[in-house]
Amino acid sequence: MTIRKHVTENTSRTDPTVEVINPSGGSDVVFVCEHASRFIPEEFGGLGLPEALLESHIAWDPGALSIAQELSSAFDAPLVAQKVSRLLYDCNRMPGMQSAIPSKSESFEIPGNTGLTDAQRQERIDRFYTPFRNALTACLDAKINGGGMPIIVTIHSFTPIFMGKARQVEIGILHDADVRLAGILAPLLRAGGEYDVQINEPYGPKDDVTHTLVEHGISRGCLNVMLEVRNDFITSQESQIKMANWLAIHLKQAITTARKKLGLASRAR
Numbered sequence: 443m444t445i446r447k448h449v450t451e452n453t454s455r456t457d458p459t460v461e462v463i464n465p466s467g468g469s470d471v472v473f474v475c476e477h478a479s480r481f482i483p484e485e486f487g488g489l490g491l492p493e494a495l496l497e498s499h500i501a502w503d504p505g506a507l508s509i510a511q512e513l514s515s516a517f518d519a520p521l522v523a524q525k526v527s528r529l530l531y532d533c534n535r536m537p538g539m540q541s542a543i544p545s546k547s548e549s550f551e552i553p554g555n556t557g558l559t560d561a562q563r564q565e566r567i568d569r570f571y572t573p574f575r576n577a578l579t580a581c582l583d584a585k586i587n588g589g590g591m592p593i594i595v596t597i598h599s600f601t602p603i604f605m606g607k608a609r610q611v612e613i614g615i616l617h618d619a620d621v622r623l624a625g626i627l628a629p630l631l632r633a634g635g636e637y638d639v640q641i642n643e644p645y646g647p648k649d650d651v652t653h654t655l656v657e658h659g660i661s662r663g664c665l666n667v668m669l670e671v672r673n674d675f676i677t678s679q680e681s682q683i684k685m686a687n688w689l690a691i692h693l694k695q696a697i698t699t700a701r702k703k704l705g706l707a708s709r710a711r
Contacts, residue, residue, distance in 0.1 A: 469519035477503035478523040489554030505676035512686030531570035594666040614670030618652040627696040
């Protein structure tokens with residue numbers, strides 16, 4: 443599969459809506475955390491929601507950023523992280539999708555996202571999605587232009603109870619049309635029996651959650667995978683570090699195996 447180069451204007455590392463951590467990291471892996479923050483600028487009035495909901499998983503992925511940061515350090519890899527709540531704009535959704543600016547999350551209405559005009563929705567896209575997309579594109583282009591083959595790994599967490607129903611899955615390995623990395627990683631994570639590991643659970647392509655993988659990975663021919671961790675396993679810094687270390691061991695092995703199968707040199711430390 444041929445790697446296709448994209449040309450996009452670089453995005454400042456200090457953009458208020460996106461952060462690029464370790465941009466000069468030597469690994470070809472690029473980590474992504476689209477739901478890293480629950481921050482909502484004051485001008486949006488908390489979107490009309492009580493503070494308890496703004497602290498909950500509907501506003502962000504608790505623990506995901508910490509895991510992504512640990513993985514970035516373990517691999518010496520860049521990390522692209524969103525700095526505002528997904529309730530303002532979900533950067534893992536395609537522009538134009540209603541779920542990108544949800545008027546309802548689970549059973550909760552989002553007053554500040556209700557009745558937005560097309561102009562208001564476009565303003566959200568321009569302010570929150572476009573800088574994120576450009577920052578990630580710039581990271582990937584830098585790897586490709588430097589002779590590397592980027593590997594995209596997105597990090598998420600999910601709630602153990604969804605719409606009143608308990609979820610048995612503990613680690614989700616998500617993929618879209620490209621199963622190369624996910625297919626190698628899944629048996630490695632399952633081998634020790636530490637967690638209930640499932641493919642395309644608790645979400646999958648049918649739920650429109652693979653936008654980043656498609657937009658930035660499949661379009662370039664890059665290896666790519668999304669990791670979902672049930673958030674009751676990562677409630678403390680200690681547990682987040684433990685999870686990141688466990689994931690790093692198996693992810694490194696999976697990437698090495700995938701590269702050998704593809705006949706590619708490795709910079710994925």
